[in-house]
Amino acid sequence: MLTSADPRTGRAWPTGIEATDAVTVATTAAAASKAFAVTRWSTRAWRAGLLDAIAVALESHREELTGVADRETGLGAARLAGEVGRSAFQFRLFADALREGSYVEATIDHAETTELGPQPEIRRMLVPIGPVAVFGSSNFPFAFSVAGGDTASALAGGNTVVLKAHGSHLETSARSFEVISDAVAGYGGPAGTIGIVYGTEAGRVLVSDPHIRAVGFTGSLTAGRALIDIINQREEPIPFYGELSSLNPLVITPAAAAARADAIADGLFGSYTLGAGQFCTKPGVAFIPVGADGDRIVAGLVERTTAANAQVLLNERIVTSFGEIRDRLIAAGAASIAVAGAVDSSGFAASPTVLAIDADAISPAVAEEAFGPLVVVARYDDLEEIYAALDAVPDSLTATIHHEPGEPIDALVRELAPHAGRIVFNGYPTGVRVSWGQHHGGTWPSTNSQHTSVGVSAIRRFLRPIAFQGAPESVLPSELREENVDGVPRRVDGRLRIG
Template identity: 60%
Template sequence: MTTLNTTDPRTGETRPTAIVATAPAEVAEITARAAAATALLRARPRAWRAGLLRALADGLEADRETLVDAALRETGLAAARLNGELTRSAFQFRLFADAVEDGGYLEAIIDHAGPTPLGPGPDVRRMLVPLGPVAVFGASNFPFAFSVVGGDTASAVAAGNPVVVKAHSSHLLTSQRSFESLAAAASAYGAPAGLFGIVYGQEAGGVLVADPRIMAVGFTGSLSTGQILQSIIDERETPIPFFGELSSLNPLVVTPGAASARTAAIGEGLFISMSGSAGQLCTKPGIAFVPHGETGDRLVADVVARAEGAAAQTLLNSRIHGAFDEIRARLISSGGARSLVAPMRGDEGFSLTPAVLEIDAARVTAEVAEEAFGPLIVLVRYAELDEVRRALRAVPHSLTATIHSEPEEATLRGELTDAVEDIVGRIVYNGYPTGVRVSWAMNHGGPWPATNTQHTSVGATAIRRFLRPLAWQDAPADVLPDELRDGAVDVPRRVDGVLELASR
């Protein structure tokens, strides 16, 4: 029996918890309870599930003080950031409650029996149904929004699935208390006992993914760990979907007109975006294209001045802290970048100041396009658009790309859009990518290695990951879901090729 420790990254102090690593037999018991809860969840109407999601949000709000206090001690993130993130988590549960009530996510379709150009056609009715128990891996950099109470959990439950969470080793107590908050709210609402489960320890995470009762995995973390989880899935008798958000450099391009017109504003916004939360955000711009010339020089000088005057910030754990210098050294030695601002270590804990590197666009290779998790940015100097295009070929596909331009640069803006639209999942104009709105239209995903899926992990359509299509052919009405029976229903449907709105 292994008792796990927790570390305060602000001081580096490690202390024991009462949490014990979950043994393989316990993992099996937890997934068995989740499997038993699956049928009970499917029997509940959508209105019940929407109410559950809102009850979970209310529970998080009620436990705010306890949850934020735990996260302060385990992440080093500021209280304002953590409170905002917890508010975001509660909002996600409520947004999915709205989506469940709306019912459009079901993609309900009815084709009545009748003649077709190919001959008589049977009655076919189709909609999306839950997959079954989902494993969710908590993320180091988002102790709430992408962890136990995060969007993967909210969307999986909204789809009608139980969730078993693997707690992140960097915030064990935060994960435990988050789980207790969800479990208590779910129990008070009358949800099945196996709706939520949690496991602790690296071994338990692997056992969880391999468990035959788990029907999908949601993961936010490093590319290397994601590949390990995928290899476990590949060895299962029955492979399952793996939805991983893995690695992203998020290129940002500043046009000559924007650099001239908004030098200080872009310098400030770029620095905040790359250093906010100590640069530990998946959408942090890690590489920024700045034009050669006097205006570009002023923009670079602005970013450098802000970095030189910045205080040290706390990184999430010793591994990230140690890897930061290693990656920075590789970007210089192998990638050919030159240092403009070197990081300084803080007085205690896992803290350091921002780093700024620079390189000419013609010298950009894959070696300088490595993601550095932390407050570091590579400024790429270019003279012509073709240099940007060539350099972007060395940049791994990402979650986002950002374009800063002026109104009179419409042609250039269009060409830059063409250059990035195939390599990212979201294009930001005259803004910064580190704000990811939780909404119906948001897409938080991108081509490999940003993610390994065509789906989003943020926004209402994230529910699609944890559903599968099922068709009923010539089915008696009594076996059909309510949403597929003839007559007025409360969901939009396509009936015999015609889209029909919901009857409210």
């Protein structure tokens, strides 16, 4: 029997949940495949209604879900209640996207004679890819877990979903699954539209199952590599969309340091300790200029850190890893200059920590993500030192620039752009807006995909293109028929038509 634990006390208890055996994993994946034979042909309007029903169900069980999650994560009722709201918002956002319809990329090229001679009619759009395995993450028990964006975007695309529950919040996952599956059944969705498995081995078996056609994963680089290795051994490899590791460099220019040192110290402290530093967008390294202005930022950061208390982490494994990585960074040349209050040994906690190093001394050994409340301060004399250091810093989900109006930062933006998926100006990367314009992705090792895992275009991961050449109108999807009854934005003979 699998156990769960309260990270504030370390107390564990049996959940009553058994690890899913290989036979049951196979049965669950087969049920998802059978349901996909129905959902793949469902209309956008039907799926939009399904997502709205799930959003209503989540909100109606908000208090119950929050209570279960708080016991397993220690994240607090207010944070968790907001996260349930975010999950419901994501489902509704994808429902809106379904009704609008531009995500299908409907394209019609009528038959005509061109300079290449007579050309046939071609009609193309995006269609669902198949049953999707979704791995819940540890740090967001709702928004990136069973009720998360991967689930919402996969269902929106017409796919079915098999979830692998995260071991840090098994009971939260189980109850979230019950709420969603009841909503699906109540709406009239086919059995197998959504399924769930438990245990590490079940996750390995799941990604190797031939019924699974794509994988959405948020977690460690090590676990992601292990799943990729399994997928590559399949007879038919499938897409793996992983969010894996991110250091998220933050650069403070000399003018910004001079203008608002105290505000930056306060903002940086709040960002690197938000959620006990267990956000994938936490700034892990901050480039601060040498000199009196930079000294004020560092002093403010040290003051706030030493006055802070130890913070609860999600599980014992994260605590152990945090300590090991902190020690490795110090051994590699990063000096400890600030540590918060003592760790409560009765639970899973860590002290916020500030390490410091010269920017020109940064090496890959120092540029390792520490999942928890730790930031490395890198002091620089000129921007060229930052550019050189970026070669040692792994590419990230985000990069941040604090600057002042009129200050020349074009070269800095050009240097950072190849290393990040989102560039933040005069703000902090923690906190990810769920919207049409969001891009929550980056190059390896932050993700292994060009696609985002947050926002409407996350649906693109779980779709594939199909073209119909010379097809009779009766077999075409409504989005590709001559009369645009749904008012879907389409590109017709090279021209974009809205409605």
